[in-house]
Amino acid sequence: MAALMLLFALLGGPGASDPLAEAQERFQALTSYRVTVRLNAEGSEQHVLRYFYRKPGWVRIEFIRPHPGLVLIYNPASRRVRIWPFGLNHLPRLNLAPDNPLIRGPHGIRVDQSDIGVLLDTLREWQARGTLAALGSGEVAARPVAGFEIREGGRGSRPARITTGSGWRATTCSRCGSSASGLEVVCSRASTWPIWRSTRPSPSASFLPEPKRAMAAANCFHLTTLWQFDAPLAAVWDAIVEPETWPGWWPGVEQVVTLERGHEEGGLGTRQRFVWKGILPYRLSFVSRVTRLEPLHLLEGRVEGQLEGVGRWRFNEDAGQTRVCFDWRVRTTPAWMNLLAPLAQPLFRWNHRLLMHAGGVGLARRLGTRLAFQTTWSS
Known part of the structure; x- marks a missing residue:
């Protein structure tokens, strides 16, 4: 030991x-x-x-x-x-x-x-x-x-x-x-129990300043996550391009079912149904179809269902570390989410941020390595 x-x-x-x-x-x-x-x-x-x-x-x-x-x-x-x-x-x-x-x-x-x-x-x-x-x-x-x-x-x-x-x-x-x-x-050195005081989140205290540009509608989201692992690119790529294994290491991914296998090399055209559950008391289900695939570099899918839009993974390796950028541009379709979106959009973003953090930690644990860096922001 x-x-x-x-x-x-x-x-x-x-x-x-x-x-x-x-x-x-x-x-x-x-x-x-x-x-x-x-x-x-x-x-x-x-x-x-x-x-x-x-x-x-x-x-x-x-x-x-x-x-x-x-x-x-x-x-x-x-x-x-x-x-x-x-x-x-x-x-x-x-x-x-x-x-x-x-x-x-x-x-x-x-x-x-x-x-x-x-x-x-x-x-x-x-x-x-x-x-x-x-x-x-x-x-x-x-x-x-x-x-x-x-x-x-x-x-x-x-x-x-x-x-x-x-x-x-x-x-x-x-x-x-x-x-x-x-x-x-x-x-x-004070041993008394503190007097509770709440604090509002301050935009200036976030790790990366959020851009001033707003989305066109309250139910539209543009969320970006960066991960960096002390692991070879091939190992990280292999884990991401096999979503059926995600429920085993990514907390929040409840189910991934393959509906159609891609007929082209590498799985281009593959359709899969995802069910996600974060801290908030609701689940999201959508179907993703692989629309772009460049081995060890890029994976892109178009989603439809309770979320509609595009998700894009980009990969690169430098000095033995692998960097992953996930870009998520979607809009919600359930009526209740759209009704609450003007007020609850910060909460939806927070829920996504926690899910992505859990994914980075889970993937590092699966690979037996270190998550050297991770952050998520919205624009």
Whole structure:
């Protein structure tokens, strides 16, 4: 098994004989805590969120970047997660199970298993199977910091990096191969449960500014997604051009049925029925026919049904990484969607963005590689 390198800043200083045991004791003495988490992944946008925890297991997460304004609250009594996409107490409000794949982290982390206590329990389990060695001590923002390494199986380790700033920090190298450059946790010393305040999503806080040009009608959508994988082009292409396998790795794709096989080389002309289900309580069904196909470069299909329009996949490879661009230009046809579109279009776009994020994460997991970059925007 791969070695795990961790740097954990302890409130008790670097002199503790068993820092993990001491950290567990200090966590058990807490009633609540709040942190701001900044995750920097190479080639990707920075993820920033405010995280609040209160015993016996309440969790609240406020997203700053991406998905500004999004709020999640986990209730340990009901074991459900309530979600406000556009800020607390602003409709709509969703109610999901914590194991729903659309709200799990990139490496499968669940909201109800995201607190520091769970992390410490996991580290203690690894410590029991390996050895804990001190790497040295120092100071960050005038606070003592101690570095430790848990080694399993005797293989070499890869050091994590501490980012600069104030507060105490915990940085780990992901065991699943992620090359995140740093995880910064800035901790507030206040132990009171925060007063809830909602925040509206700010257009200026999105990763890419949305173009000012508007679509001709409220039920028309132009959505673009970029994925980048540490994987060869051929492997990514093979996964995308076989939609019948999508339900096995893409959360939200419920069914893909081939209605007609293409008679030309490569499947040109193939017709398939898709059924999709995102977080919102509705399904979309449409039929797609492959109209353009350039192996390892382009795949295009025309759709009809509850969505009508064109979907286009473009692929390229550079320096061992594969970039995928999906361009989705469609309009909705159900009367209820068209009726709600003037008000609900931001919600429909948000639902699509989550589905595409889940697809990128799922494909990376299927390929056994890293999703180095992903983003979705509308125009």
